Amino acid sequence: MEPDFSVYSLDEAMQEMDDLSWDFPRCLRIEEIGHSVKGYPIFCIILGRGRDHIQISGTHHAREWITTWLILRMIREYASALEEKKALMGYDLSSLLTAFSFHFIPVVNPDGYLLATEGWEKAGLSYEAYRRMADVSGIDDRYWLWKANLRGVDLNRQYDMNWERIRNSPNYPAAMNYKGREPYSEPEVEAMLRRTTEVLPLAVLAYHTAGEEIYWYHGQSGKAKERDGILAKELAKKLGYRLVGEEKEVAGGYADWFVDLYKRPGFTIEVGREPHPVDLTQGERIWEENKEGPLYLLSQWVNLSS
Secondary structure, eight states: OOOOSOOOOHHHHHHHHHHHHHHOTTTEEEEEEEEOTTOOEEEEEEEESOSSEEEEEOOSSGGGTHHHHHHHHHHHHHHHHHHTTOOBTTBOHHHHHHHOEEEEEOOSOHHHHHHHHHOHHHHTOOHHHHHHHHHHHTOTTOGGGOOSOTTSOOGGGOSSSSGGGOOSOOSSOOSSOOOOSSTTOSHHHHHHHHHHHHHOOSEEEEEEESSSEEEOOSSOOHHHHHHHHHHHHHHHHHHTOEEOOTTSOOOSOHHHHHHHHHOSOEEEEEESOSSSSOOGGGHHHHHHHHTTHHHHHHHHHHHHHO
16 A cells, blocks of 8 residues: 655755755754654754743654644744744734744654655664554554654653553554653653753644644643633634643643643644645645744733733
């Protein structure tokens, strides 16, 4: 069986990051924050001058690489407006990104990204190792459905927030849903943990697929719950996405962990419509829905802080 979808490859993503550094040297910089199992660098692209920032991440899950495309599109559009000192969607980026900044992490899981777009051999797995993990999840040779990293660990089930209560985790490494032997066992998650604790964002946006919905409630109470609920409702209205209610139990995810530990807003945004993988044929719609999201969230945070 051959896949039938429009791919945005890891090579294209890496080339775009390189192009961005050359095209906008005055308004952005790129930092290496860690490495994958196979040694691929994990990059953070910083746009703006302010120390206080919002962090935006994509492709925790291998097959959700459209989120990398979305983030890189955001960076290019935002950087172009900032360099030309033009308003973008009604936002004064020159003013906003002098006081604040965005930290974009386009690819958390580069090994998985490569596997889900180009197959196990290109990613450096033997067919035997691939099938051992794929068969646990029942995906057979449909490598494009892979979610985990190269060791078969689901990176968005690796954070220590209700980790022990995660349900439906296989007992062995798998193409999806295996939470690992312990929290933070994977180098990609170590990189996210280290980066977050070092720079402590005001808020985080974690992009995933699919469903056109937003998760925001991660056990907050009191004023933090009220604040985050207001932000979530306005963000959902702006994107046209469904807001997932408080009844949904969360565990092990990056945004869940961030909110629980730091008592700051964190949103998991599920872009696109099934089936997986959400590919470039949905790209323009996803862009139109989400292009304003980080700008809106930052502006609202500034207003709430004031």
